[in-house]
Amino acid sequence: MPETHSSPEEDKSVLQIWGKSSLKGHVTISGAKNSALVVMAGALLCPQDCRLRNVPSLADVSRMGEILASLGVKLTRQGDVLDINASYIGQSTAPYELVSQLRASFFVIGPVLARLGVARVPLPGGCAIGARPVDLHVRGLQAMGADVHIEHGTVNAYVKGPSRRLKGAKIYLDYPSVGATETLMMAATLADGETILENAAQEPEVIDLANFCRAMGAKIQGAGTKTIVISGVPSLHSADYAIIPDRVEAATFLVAGAITQSEISLSPVIPDHLTAAIAKLRAIGALITPESPNCLRISPGHGLTATDIETLPYPGFPTDMQAQFMALLTVSEGDSIVTETVFENRLRHVAELNRMGADIRVKGNHAVIRGVPTLSGAPVVATDLRASAALVVAALAAEGKTTIQGLHHLDRGYENLDTKLQKLGVKLQRLQGDSTTEVETAPLTPIAPN
Numbered sequence: 001m002p003e004t005h006s007s008p009e010e011d012k013s014v015l016q017i018w019g020k021s022s023l024k025g026h027v028t029i030s031g032a033k034n035s036a037l038v039v040m041a042g043a044l045l046c047p048q049d050c051r052l053r054n055v056p057s058l059a060d061v062s063r064m065g066e067i068l069a070s071l072g073v074k075l076t077r078q079g080d081v082l083d084i085n086a087s088y089i090g091q092s093t094a095p096y097e098l099v100s101q102l103r104a105s106f107f108v109i110g111p112v113l114a115r116l117g118v119a120r121v122p123l124p125g126g127c128a129i130g131a132r133p134v135d136l137h138v139r140g141l142q143a144m145g146a147d148v149h150i151e152h153g154t155v156n157a158y159v160k161g162p163s164r165r166l167k168g169a170k171i172y173l174d175y176p177s178v179g180a181t182e183t184l185m186m187a188a189t190l191a192d193g194e195t196i197l198e199n200a201a202q203e204p205e206v207i208d209l210a211n212f213c214r215a216m217g218a219k220i221q222g223a224g225t226k227t228i229v230i231s232g233v234p235s236l237h238s239a240d241y242a243i244i245p246d247r248v249e250a251a252t253f254l255v256a257g258a259i260t261q262s263e264i265s266l267s268p269v270i271p272d273h274l275t276a277a278i279a280k281l282r283a284i285g286a287l288i289t290p291e292s293p294n295c296l297r298i299s300p301g302h303g304l305t306a307t308d309i310e311t312l313p314y315p316g317f318p319t320d321m322q323a324q325f326m327a328l329l330t331v332s333e334g335d336s337i338v339t340e341t342v343f344e345n346r347l348r349h350v351a352e353l354n355r356m357g358a359d360i361r362v363k364g365n366h367a368v369i370r371g372v373p374t375l376s377g378a379p380v381v382a383t384d385l386r387a388s389a390a391l392v393v394a395a396l397a398a399e400g401k402t403t404i405q406g407l408h409h410l411d412r413g414y415e416n417l418d419t420k421l422q423k424l425g426v427k428l429q430r431l432q433g434d435s436t437t438e439v440e441t442a443p444l445t446p447i448a449p450n
């Protein structure tokens with residue numbers, strides 16, 4: 001795929017944002033990162049051409065493309081259209097260097113195993129937000145008849161027997177893991193017989209993957225509920241499929257509007273995917289109105305008030321929106337408690353927000369946020385993808401200039417964020433440099449057009 005994005009090692013650029021400006025106008029929401037990644041993996045199930053539309057241009061999408069290419073798959077990208085041809089999968093082993101950079105790439109294990117009867121995928125390892133094991137993926141594949149053993153950090157899975165076909169099974173997930181639901185749903189599409197996934201994840205991206213698989217001829221019912229029933233078919237056929245809009249990006253812009261007390265509109269969005277976020281924004285004091293079925297407007301209400309948030313599997317409040325909402329709560333009047341229940345190490349943005357003048361204390365998986373009148377711009381470091389978005393949002397409301405390092409996190413999940421914010425009236429610039437101090441004198445780099 002003709003896309004380049006900076007790797008963590010090469011990432012010397014910083015984003016400078018001057019806060020306190022009011023946002024105005026309309027922002028276009030890109031395709032959902034998490035849908036695009038898993039749907040790309042799902043295309044491995046199909047021995048014919050698949051065309052994916054509304055695919056965001058992101059570092060994570062490029063990495064997933066590299067993983068598919070390493071398996072022998074052909075990919076061509078033009079704008080937001082990605083053509084994938086997995087008629088030939090020459091490799092059943094995904095390379096460690098690539099899998100270790102993108103946890104979602106582990107999800108290829110399901111479709112590769114379903115197609116070839118053998119798959120070898122390195123364990124993705126820990127990441128900034130927690131240990132993130134894959135035991136639920138593995139146990140589910142074992143229930144479907146796969147022999148799975150982990151050796152030298154690689155998950156080796158194969159299916160015995162002449163047909164090398166997985167078998168339908170009744171699988172109960174101890175936790176409604178998004179990734180495990182997706183892995184097992186993909187694997188079950190080509191299995192012999194019926195698979196029932198109980199306590200499945202209900203996230204919109206799971207539904208999107210099911211819809212894509214159905215477009216290829218898979219028989220799936222109940223995606224979006226706790227019970228998904230998949231009747232295996234012998235093979236799938238080509239499909240042309242558009243990815244849903246990114247609900248996390250949409251929520252991030254809604255928070256940007258709320259924290260700056262601005263009026264902006266966003267589309268395309270699926271408001272039902274944003275129910276928890278909209279409920280919390282209204283509780284905090286923002287006004288949100290539908291402009292049309294796929295367009296939302298946010299406008300200022302009467303100030304910002306504290307509220308409590310607990311992250312949960314969908315339809316609960318999403319962990320991927322927790323950091324951005326915490327940034328908003330730092331300037332909301334009163335005390336808020338944010339409880340992170342999905343990942344064990346996802347409060348690392350707290351220290352950076354405190355550097356900007358926030359008053360947050362962490363105890364275990366709880367953060368107590370005491371609203372302050374204003375934040376002040378400071379040099380800060382992004383620790384993970386959504387933490388970086390939280391720092392951007394905080395910078396919009398801060399007095400003076402904030403300089404954010406660690407932009408490779410931001411580039412993983414936000415398409416053209418700089419350009420989109422500039423169009424809304426934010427004063428910002430991305431600079432190349434080795435450190436914030438050097439950056440002050442470094443030459444300006446124009447924001448890459450897209």
Ligand code: UD1
Nearest residue numbers: 034104132133134135136137177178179180319320342343
């Ligand atoms: C996906 C999303 C991620 C989001 C998360 C939760 C993608 C590419 N990423 O990640 O943005 O934050 O859902 O909404 O879609 N777990 C186990 N064993 C397993 C699998 C998961 O214990 O086999 C645990 C994890 O460590 C974590 C929790 O379950 O604590 C939720 O993880 P999961 O829903 O699987 O998230 P991902 O699919 O990795």
